[in-house]
Amino acid sequence: MKLNVKSVKTVAPNKNMIKKVVAIVISLMVIIISYVTINKAAEDTKNTVPVVRVKNPNGLEMSSLINEEDVEVYDVIKTEYNSDMILAENIDDVVGMYTTYYLRKNSIIYKDQLGSERPITNEWLYELGKDEEAVTIQYNYLKCGGDILMPGDRVRIRATYEVEDTVGGDTGLYGPNENMIEYTVKNDKKRTEIIFDSIEIKDMLNESSHSIYEIYKEILRLDENRRAEVMKSEEFIKSILPRSLVLAGSKEEINQYAKYADLKDGELLITILSRETSNPIIDQLPTLQSEVESWIDSNEK
Structure with missing residues (x-):
């Protein structure tokens, strides 16, 4: 009996079979890759x-x-x-x-x-010029800018004192001074003179005479959580309230200030100058400034 070749139908491959084969191949590849990865990781843990x-x-x-x-x-x-x-x-x-x-x-x-060496404190002292000197003056933060004033700011300082009589027109207490203003208050003659036209605040001291600049540096050394905890404490708020300023000026400027340092009736007026020409420490801590100001405000209330 002859086989009728024409009667034999072409058998098409089963699509489901192809999918199964592909799935098996992929599974085998995943198993092999996983084995290699796990084996390498196991070797790494030992190495x-x-x-x-x-x-x-x-x-x-x-x-x-x-x-x-x-x-x-x-x-x-x-x-x-x-x-x-x-x-x-x-x-x-x-x-x-x-x-x-x-x-x-x-x-x-x-x-x-x-x-190998501990960072120096008050490093600005090492940066003073040969003709520069540092001087400490009393400061009332409630009258002179509050917590706005920071180390690195520049200020103008005027001295006000009483005089008995006008001498020599525009002659100041210690010689000619073009920055002198003379006026009368309640029959008392007063005179105001600029003793520091523009001088930089290098540091500020709290009531314990500790450097506020160094206190801020200590805060920077803490991690964020610890820093937030410390800064919210009453002890910290108290430690950054200044009682005196440390200024750096030329010999001539310090000599000018020395003339007024012992005035019994004298009073210093401190005004803050633009920060465009200064480098306050707070510029390094923009977020710290707002936090300190808010905590000080709430503490004073």
């Missing part, structure tokens, strides 16, 4: 590099001296290791160094986060 990290539960503030109990050895996966990290074998070199940034607990220590 670690011991480095130094922060152990102190409170972290390390900026400019802190590092002690043995502040640090510990920690193993990082080799793929995550960075050459800037400090190796565990050098942990003894870390002790006795100073931090250049705030370091959180469990954070790995990098080489650029440490320094």
Whole structure:
């Protein structure tokens, strides 16, 4: 019996079968890739590099001296290791160094986060010119700008005093002064003279004679949460209220001020000049200014 080839029908491949084959191939590829990835990860966990990290539960503030109990050895996966990290074998070199940034607990220590010398305080004193001098004057923050005035601002200072009689026309108390104004109040003759036309405030001292500039720097060394907590405290608000100003001026300017320093009836009027030509510390902390002002306002109420 002959087979009728023409009667044999062409069998088309089943579409569902093709989908199943493709799904199986993809599944096998996923399994293989997953196996390779997991196997590599397992190998990486065994291949670690011991480095130094922060152990102190409170972290390390900026400019802190590092002690043995502040640090510990920690193993990082080799793929995550960075050459800037400090190796565990050098942990003894870390002790006795100073931090250049705030370091959180469990954070790995990098080489650029440490320094061998403690940052100097009142560094502006080292930047004074040979002909410049620093002088401290009393300051009433309620009458002279409140909490607006900051280290780095420039001010103009006038002295007001009583005189018995007019001498020599526009001659001031200690010689000619073109910035002198003479007037009469309740039959008392008064005279006002500019003693500092434009002078920079280098620092401000609180009632404990502590540097407010350094207090702001200490705040910068804290992490954000700790900083917010400290700044809301009554102790901090009190610590940044100035009682005197530290000014830096030329020899001539300081000599001019010395003439009025002992005036019993004298009063200093301090006015703030434009910040376009100054560099107040608050420019470094724009958010800090608004927070401080709001907390001071609520504290005074």
